[in-house]
Each structure stands twice: as C-alpha cells, then as structure tokens.
Amino acid sequence: MQRTRYSARPTGHTPEEAHGAPALVAVAHGSRDPQAVRTVTRLLDRVREMRPGLDVRLGHIELNAPLLPQTLAELSGGSAVLVPLLLGRGYHVKQDLPAFAAAAPAVRTLLAAPLGPHPLLVEALYGRLVEAGWTDGRGNAQGGPGRGDAVVLAAAGSRDPESAADTRRTARLLGERLGGVPVVPAYASAATPTVPVAVRALAARGYHRIAVASYFTAHGRFATAAADAAPGIAAAPLGDHPAMARLLLHRYDQARAGAVPAGEPLLASA
Incomplete structure (x- = not known):
C-alpha cells in the first residue's frame, strides 16, 4: 500500500516577513505534571527555529503560569493568533478560548482551529509508536499488518460529540x-x-500485540494512566515531535489567511 505523507510548508516565511506579524500564542491546558511545561517549552522552541523572528508565546487555560489572560495583557495594543494545543473540538475550544479573547479587547485576536484531526498529527503519532518499538508488518512477509496487531488511541475524552468525532x-x-x-x-x-476496556476487548478478539498510542500533547495524569494500561508498547505523548511544530505554524497560517478546515470553525474577536 502506498502511503501519502503530508507536509505543510510553514517555514517559507523570511525573518523580515515574520516581524510585524501577529504573535503566535500557543494555548495549553495546563497540568500538575512538571514535565508538561518543559515539553511545551521545547515544542515552542522548535516553532521559533522554524519561523525566525515570529513572536511565539505561551498561555495556559489553568494550573500553570503564564495563564492566558496574563499573556494577552502583555500583548495589549497588538495582535495575536491563539493556537490551541488541543487535539479536537470541545468545550475549551468552543467556549473558553472565545471568552478569553473577548475579555482582552485591547488585543486583536484570531482563534485558530484545534490541532486535530490532521495528517501531521498522524505522522507524530506514528513516529512516537516507532520510537516505542512498533515495527510495520511484523510477522508478515508482504509488509502488511500482522493478524494480531492492534492499536488503542488513548485520548483525554470529552462530552462534546464533535470532539469524539x-x-x-x-x-x-x-x-x-x-x-x-x-x-x-x-x-x-x-x-x-x-x-483498559479497549485493551481487554481487543485481546478477547484475538489481538495479541496491542500498542497504546498517546493522543496527548504532553505528559500528565491522563497520559500516565493510559501508558500504565498498555500490555506492551506504550508510545510517548506527541510532545515536541517536529510534525507538531509544523502543525502549529500551519494552523497559525490558516487562521491568518481566513482558511477554515472542513468541519472546524474559525473564530475571531475584533
């Protein structure tokens, strides 16, 4: 099977073009796990390397400093694109981020779409699985999937049906x-x-090599619990994978261009 790899080209801007552009404010949820902030910081360092001169900042919804209102206050009189480090549509994307933007009228704000779904996320998930020991076509001379292979995609979860979709x-x-x-x-x-229920159900269906892919941006309580439930391979969170940095810039550029991904709203605050 021929596989198509997606490659956004967010690095085509020159440093001169980046100067004067809206700040990219990455919006993380926040976590009590100290690894989470370190991971997001490394990710944003990658973004800065890819787009020299772009003002890249971090704001948290809760639990960690800087909180998003503080980051926006520092941009008073300027403009920003809020890029949620969230993997799908849900309450934070639909309610919290517009409310934060509305509460900062001194900043001209665009809200980008969440990171997922997107092929670049899939590349990051695949890369983390390979790093954890996944090999394609194990036990299959034709290079296809082994009959006993399966993966559980471990996500945070939401009551919003669009997030589940x-x-x-x-x-x-x-x-x-x-x-x-x-x-x-x-x-x-x-x-x-x-x-754990998904792992047991797959095992009952005869799958004996079950990996857990971590659909989390960084370490935290949920990511740790998901890894602990893995019977074998447990991939690391998406973290600072290079595809994640490219995707942040892709969402930033989409928001600036007014391009709305299918099924994903583009929100704006004057």
Missing part, C-alpha cells in the same frame, strides 16, 4: 498510516470505552 477520524487516519492495523479510540475521562 475528531478522535475517531484520527483513529481512522492512523489505521491507514499503519497499513490497515485496527485502531480503536479510547478515553481517559468523559467518554467510553476507557483504555
């Missing part, structure tokens, strides 16, 4: 990237099945 779409894309391996979405909260 986004996760299911990512699971389908990852299955295609893996050459037809079954990929089952599972959740740490607010939705079913849970990761």
